[in-house]
Amino acid sequence: MDRWKSMESSLGIKTSDEAKGRWIIVLMKITGCYTNTSTVNVNAEENNNDQGPNTQIDENEFYNIFSTPKNRFETYVKAKDLGLWLIILNGDFPPVARNKETQILEVVAFEEQSEDLKKKLAKNNEAKMVLYKVLPKKKYERIYMCKTAKDIWQSLLITHQGNSQVKDNKIDLLGQQYEQFTILKEESIDSGFARFNTIITSLKTLDEGFSSKNYVRKFLRALHPKWRAKVTTIEESKDLSSLALDELIDNLKVHEIVMERDSEIYKGKKEIIKSIALKAKKSFVTPPNWVTAEYGSESVNS
Structure with a gap:
């Protein structure tokens, strides 16, 4: 082998x-x-x-x-x-x-x-x-x-x-897809990168002069706003002109794991708070009608 x-x-x-x-x-x-x-x-x-x-x-x-x-x-x-x-x-x-x-x-x-x-x-x-x-x-x-x-x-x-005309039309279409490319809110980095890579690879195949120097910046701009803090950190700490796309993807995937973990922790805390609130609501005893009639509901609740 x-x-x-x-x-x-x-x-x-x-x-x-x-x-x-x-x-x-x-x-x-x-x-x-x-x-x-x-x-x-x-x-x-x-x-x-x-x-x-x-x-x-x-x-x-x-x-x-x-x-x-x-x-x-x-x-x-x-x-x-x-x-x-x-x-x-x-x-x-x-x-x-x-x-x-x-x-x-x-x-x-x-x-x-x-x-x-x-x-x-x-x-x-x-x-x-x-x-x-x-x-x-x-x-x-x-x-x-x-x-x-x-x-x-x-x-x-x-x-x-295709011939030169068809080829040019395909390049134009792929160019539009490249410019309009965005990553959805719930989409994973792997899924977004797979779509992005399909576009740029097809462009490189049809247009040998297609430049790859702006791939990193384009991918960062395509991320959902929930990634804004991470994008800012990368822009401030990395030289985007020399940063490899693979290195960027690995960096984002690590942060994606952290975000997913934080989201699970937040959901867990939220469920605990809801559970406590529900128990407190059930423990509240509604006063008898004669008490409400004599003292009024506002006095009783206060």
Whole structure:
């Protein structure tokens, strides 16, 4: 399992995180190590490569690749072979070689290709296979006519991110969500951060120039007024320009525990006071009618 720990480390994935953990399954399917959604036998994979692994993934896993974790797929391919990613990004390696006499690049017939050139050309198909292995069967029709790995990749990007106009509209919509983002009164820090992280990660995916320097200030401004005292303390004691968002979230979660504990103590005291008041009310004896008639209710109560 060391190989998977290494892969997780390089991709920044934590297996304890269920949402990110699905990515391990996707990447394991890419590499041919996935056999079941609940059981992975690495040794079996190493001993049975000839059988051909089941590399198909469902629609949800496929969508994940071309939404926020697209850069993780890029990282995986680069780690596997940087040349494959360059082929996916820039196009196939051409079947050319430099003429020894003229020093001009010329197309070389298959029969005349050197072993080194054939290996380079084989990378073209290998790059396509990396993409094929993560595609559900339903997506084959869409990319069937694509001749190169670059064509496939561009088709998938347009399908799941849209063309430049659609992409700009998505960025505008996410930008509005970012500016209008607020955390509800009863919402936990974890829940609020999960929503916030979805927005900023989607923005970073669509707009590589999106700046992250104001994340901390934005999250602090989005907190409910009940957090105002804590926000003021953080602003006075921390340098927000260098404060990491993860550090801020940890700080707020600790304070959230303190607030919940104080709230429980307050509720407990309130229940005790109500109980005492109720007992006092029950112990009060209403005077007989003849006493009220003779002395008056005000005199009796006083």
